[in-house]
Amino acid sequence: MRIKAALAAGLALTAIALAILLSHSPPTLAGTNGVPNETGWPITHAGASVCQANEVLPRGTTAIRLLLGSLVGPQVSVQAFSGTQVIAHGTLSPGWVGNATVSVAPVPRSGTPVKICFKLGPPGTNVESFRTEIFGEHTRPAIAAVNGGEATPGRARIEYLRAGNKSWWSLASTVARHMGLGHAWSGTWIVLLMLALMGAVGVLSSWLITRELQ
Amino acid sequence: MSRRSTTRAPAKKPTVGARSLNRKAQAAQRLAARREQARGRARSTVGNPRRTRRLGALRRIPTAARVCFVVACLNAVLWSLLTPPFQGPDESDHFAYVQQLAENTRLPTSSQQGYSLEEIVALEELHYFQIRQEPQNHTIFSQAEQQKLQHDLSTHISRQGKGGAGLAASEPPLYYALQTIPYGVGSGATILDRLALMRLLSALMAGFTALFIFLFIREALPGVPWAWTVGALGVALAPGLSFISGSVNPDSMLYALSAAVFYCLARAFHRGLTRRLTIAIGAVMAIGFLTKLNFIGLAPGIVLGMLILTRRAARTAGRGYAYRSLALGLAVAGTPLAVYFLINVLSNHPSLGLVSESVHTSTRHGSLWGEIGFIWQYFLPRLPGMHTDFPGIFPLHQVWFDRLVGQYGWADTQFPNWVYEIALIPAAAIAILCARTLLASRMALRSRAIELVVYALMGTGVLVIVGASAYLSFPLLAGAYSESRYLLPMLALWGAVLALAARGAGRRWGPVVGVSIVVLIFAHDLFSQLLVVSRYYG
Numbered sequence: 001m002r003i004k005a006a007l008a009a010g011l012a013l014t015a016i017a018l019a020i021l022l023s024h025s026p027p028t029l030a031g032t033n034g035v036p037n038e039t040g041w042p043i044t045h046a047g048a049s050v051c052q053a054n055e056v057l058p059r060g061t062t063a064i065r066l067l068l069g070s071l072v073g074p075q076v077s078v079q080a081f082s083g084t085q086v087i088a089h090g091t092l093s094p095g096w097v098g099n100a101t102v103s104v105a106p107v108p109r110s111g112t113p114v115k116i117c118f119k120l121g122p123p124g125t126n127v128e129s130f131r132t133e134i135f136g137e138h139t140r141p142a143i144a145a146v147n148g149g150e151a152t153p154g155r156a157r158i159e160y161l162r163a164g165n166k167s168w169w170s171l172a173s174t175v176a177r178h179m180g181l182g183h184a185w186s187g188t189w190i191v192l193l194m195l196a197l198m199g200a201v202g203v204l205s206s207w208l209i210t211r212e213l214q
Numbered sequence: 215m216s217r218r219s220t221t222r223a224p225a226k227k228p229t230v231g232a233r234s235l236n237r238k239a240q241a242a243q244r245l246a247a248r249r250e251q252a253r254g255r256a257r258s259t260v261g262n263p264r265r266t267r268r269l270g271a272l273r274r275i276p277t278a279a280r281v282c283f284v285v286a287c288l289n290a291v292l293w294s295l296l297t298p299p300f301q302g303p304d305e306s307d308h309f310a311y312v313q314q315l316a317e318n319t320r321l322p323t324s325s326q327q328g329y330s331l332e333e334i335v336a337l338e339e340l341h342y343f344q345i346r347q348e349p350q351n352h353t354i355f356s357q358a359e360q361q362k363l364q365h366d367l368s369t370h371i372s373r374q375g376k377g378g379a380g381l382a383a384s385e386p387p388l389y390y391a392l393q394t395i396p397y398g399v400g401s402g403a404t405i406l407d408r409l410a411l412m413r414l415l416s417a418l419m420a421g422f423t424a425l426f427i428f429l430f431i432r433e434a435l436p437g438v439p440w441a442w443t444v445g446a447l448g449v450a451l452a453p454g455l456s457f458i459s460g461s462v463n464p465d466s467m468l469y470a471l472s473a474a475v476f477y478c479l480a481r482a483f484h485r486g487l488t489r490r491l492t493i494a495i496g497a498v499m500a501i502g503f504l505t506k507l508n509f510i511g512l513a514p515g516i517v518l519g520m521l522i523l524t525r526r527a528a529r530t531a532g533r534g535y536a537y538r539s540l541a542l543g544l545a546v547a548g549t550p551l552a553v554y555f556l557i558n559v560l561s562n563h564p565s566l567g568l569v570s571e572s573v574h575t576s577t578r579h580g581s582l583w584g585e586i587g588f589i590w591q592y593f594l595p596r597l598p599g600m601h602t603d604f605p606g607i608f609p610l611h612q613v614w615f616d617r618l619v620g621q622y623g624w625a626d627t628q629f630p631n632w633v634y635e636i637a638l639i640p641a642a643a644i645a646i647l648c649a650r651t652l653l654a655s656r657m658a659l660r661s662r663a664i665e666l667v668v669y670a671l672m673g674t675g676v677l678v679i680v681g682a683s684a685y686l687s688f689p690l691l692a693g694a695y696s697e698s699r700y701l702l703p704m705l706a707l708w709g710a711v712l713a714l715a716a717r718g719a720g721r722r723w724g725p726v727v728g729v730s731i732v733v734l735i736f737a738h739d740l741f742s743q744l745l746v747v748s749r750y751y752g
Contacts, residue, residue: 002725002726003725003726003729006726006729006730006733007729007733010729010730010733010734010737011733013737014733014736014737014740017737017741018740018741018744021741021744026748026752029350037348065350069347070693071691071692071693071694071696072604072607072609072612072613072692072693072696074605074606074607075606075607092631093612093631093634094606094607094612095607095611095612095613095616095617096628097347097621097625097626097628098347098348098349098625098626099348099349099350103630121605121606122606131690131691131692159350168748171752175747175751175752177355178352178353178355178750178751179296179747179751181353181354181355181356181357181359181360182298182299182340182353182354182359182360182363183295183298183299183406183410184299184403184404184406184407184409184410185410186360186364190295193295194292194295194296197288197289197291197292197295198292198740198743200288201285201288201289201292201451201736201739202736204281204284204285204288205285205447205450205451205732205736207281208278208281208282208285208443208447209443209444209447209728209729209732211278212278212439212440212443213440213443213444213725213728213729214725
């Protein structure tokens with residue numbers, strides 16, 4: 001009886017967590033700086049901030065996505081300046097791979113022009129060990145991002161995210177349609193097959209633990 | 215054959231060095247055997263004797279182990295459907311290797327990406343290069359793109375590559391040779407159909423991993439039968455295993471073989487090393503060497519285990535018998551490597567083929583002490599006096615733990631940071647409960663210290679191989695080989711930890727904690743799948 005109660009409670013908690021998660025909205029793209037992701041270059045100046053001026057920070061931004069590359073990303077601290085005033089800031093823990101998406105407190109109003117600065121690692125970190133690259137496009141030095149007072153080869157692509165207004169529930173049919181594309185067996189029915197498989201895994205596991213652990 | 219013997223195999227003669235199980239463990243096993251017997255009474259054993267023997271061997275596998283096998287297979291199949299084509303780690307290279315074997319009946323000749331035109335077209339149509347390691351980009355999302363994909367792949371495009379298989383080229387051929395079977399079955403279909411069939415073979419490997427881990431836990435921790443299920447089911451539901459086994463990747467077979475060798479050694483430690491078991495261990499080693507080079511990491515531990523077991527065997531079965539068995543086992547294990555070496559030397563190729571090339575072309579640098587320090591810091595806290603190789607980062611937590619909790623796709627799909635912080639709580643609870651069990655059974659542990667040393671050496675070997683490989687590209691590239699999949703050959707030990715943790719809650723609450731662990735891992739699997747859905751299709 002105790003086993004069945006624990007199982008029921010565990011599954012109920014999972015279902016509640018699932019329902020809460022799916023009622024949230026996925027972040028959507030609020031805007032980008034329009035810089036294409038064409039090339040990459042390493043961040044060379046240890047411990048120095050990389051700053052890029054003339055950015056537009058959209059209203060409601062909740063995360064800033066920097067197109068960086070690293071196998072083991074160091075800590076990333078981001079600050080958005082309007083003049084000398086910091087209008088958004090956030091920190092991403094180390095260990096990330098691919099892009100660095102740094103959460104910030106929702107930005108109340110759009111800011112322009114804004115300077116985005118980001119710094120890798122806590123003070124004293126030798127960033128060269130992490131071999132972190134910036135992705136964007138090569139530009140003339142006057143408009144390029146600046147690293148430790150020196151112009152970098154170009155501007156980095158930066159994307160601004162904000163909370164969407166549609167929950168995962170309301171996006172379910174669109175997501176299901178996407179899942180049916182680009183596979184060996186196409187069609188939305190594949191989602192039903194996946195759900196059936198997940199159900200089978202859940203039922204078999206539940207049956208087994210109630211049988212063996214009684 | 216009596217029902218008792220079909221449920222639990224008696225130790226075969228000569229049971230060299232067999233260590234008798236303690237009374238409590240024997241009683242528990244008898245109880246488990248009786249339960250199995252009662253459940254399986256309806257099964258018929260009549261038929262021809264050979265078939266009956268084979269069926270008998272299968273029936274000795276407990277129902278719980280078979281269910282774990284099925285659960286792991288189904289879960290991996292689910293992941294194979296979920297993960298977009300070629301978005302498993304290095305999957306495009308692994309596919310190219312199989313295609314090279316199947317279409318040209320030759321091994322890859324270079325580690326360049328000389329894919330076939332068919333694969334290149336598929337990768338382009340699927341926007342593979344835009345999606346890989348670019349988590350902001352999703353898979354194709356319009357019917358027009360789908361129709362173009364289907365149209366282009368259904369036309370006759372060349373399947374002949376230039377002999378390149380990227381990173382996979384230096385790997386041994388066995389897994390890829392097996393994959394030519396589903397490739398051949400789907401030879402009349404599109405590349406995506408063939409890839410899907412190949413993924414199903416990998417999914418089957420996940421089943422064997424869970425099955426062998428059940429059997430390993432049964433041998434290594436015989437005292438509490440219900441805990442075997444907790445450990446094996448926990449592994450069967452682990453999203454890391456299912457994700458890799460749901461893609462074309464020799465790691466899937468490596469996990470199954472690692473689990474098999476852990477099982478064989480545990481069996482030998484508890485029932486004695488027979489000649490048959492020695493040969494079985496040798497055979498698993500041989501298959502492992504032919505599957506993925508990382509298997510070499512397990513070899514020192516396995517060889518130490520065999521030596522210790524042989525020494526024990528020599529006391530009861532005679533030195534000649536025991537050492538001849540060892541020689542036979544090692545010969546079986548080493549034959550494929552020796553043949554490979556000989557063929558390369560006789561044909562004036564580098565002695566270890568493309569492996570030698572990749573080692574020679576890697577940067578050789580630093581002192582031995584520097585390398586040891588690097589490997590140490592890659593997995594453990596830095597010691598005083600060591601050079602700081604990972605400034606501002608604690609790899610054990612921020613690389614290995616986080617990535618074991620969740621890292622999918624081309625290592626580009628991760629949970630938000632807070633998930634990894636919260637995951638520390640159940641992980642700590644499992645560690646404390648496991649430590650409690652170990653503390654309570656310290657007397658038993660002392661008598662099994664040598665066996666534990668062997669398992670520890672096997673685990674250390676896996677870590678050293680990963681760390682040493684990462685050191686080859688350091689400091690130009692810090693954090694190479696930092697994917698959690700490289701640690702999964704130790705899944706058998708993880709299964710044992712889960713079983714011990716459940717036992718740590720005591721007789722009254724142990725099963726409840728066991729259920730909680732399984733449900734937690736099931737939830738982890740579910741939320742990992744949703745993460746992947748949001749990454750590729752959201």
